[in-house]
Amino acid sequence: MSDSTADFLQTTRSSYDAIAKDYASRFPDGLFHPLDRQLVSAFAELVTANGPAPVADLGSGPGHVTARLHAMDVPAFGVDVSPALVALAREAHPQLRFHVGSMTSLDLPDATLGGILALYSTIHVPDDHLPAAFAEFHRTLVPGGPVLLGFQSGPESGHLHLAERFGHQIDLDYYWRTPEQVMALLTEAGLEPVATVVREPDEEETRPRAFLLARKP
Structure with a gap:
């Protein structure tokens, strides 16, 4: 692991450890918009149709989406860089x-x-x-396995650094990218495009939400 990788993982981990309880309280579910929920449901159907292998919820946070997949009879587990968030997810969903x-x-x-x-x-x-992340997606997926990404987007890529959130000092970077940029990287990693959905900001959101669906051939 390079020094730059270690730095990025460490600052993300320590930042979310600091805000874990406030974050879990502020976002008890995370899938506020009906379209978001429908896309996750469609993803679950594709997984089920392709076979019984489990789903990895990467960046699972407090575990609400992992639990939603489980409720749809999809075998799922969560992975998160923050030990504090993982502990909260285990407490909230001890069966997962x-x-x-x-x-x-x-x-x-x-x-x-x-x-x-x-x-x-x-x-x-x-x-x-x-x-590197998308190469890991391709490596670990079974043939036909789908990927669903969701991220803040916009007409151009950008970057934001936050030093404070929920009253805690943090050192956290946010990157927003166009759907075209991200789908190109997925394709370069050997994944096939399936669908792109972009919805406009809703309520307290400030940027469009992009959802990309791809699959391993």
């Missing part, structure tokens, strides 16, 4: 499995995942580390 890890280096065998869900977690991955 959550562990600490990073999407840039998944501690999983090849071709063992029936699907990968990453909602608002790639936003903390720097541009030069996204190809």
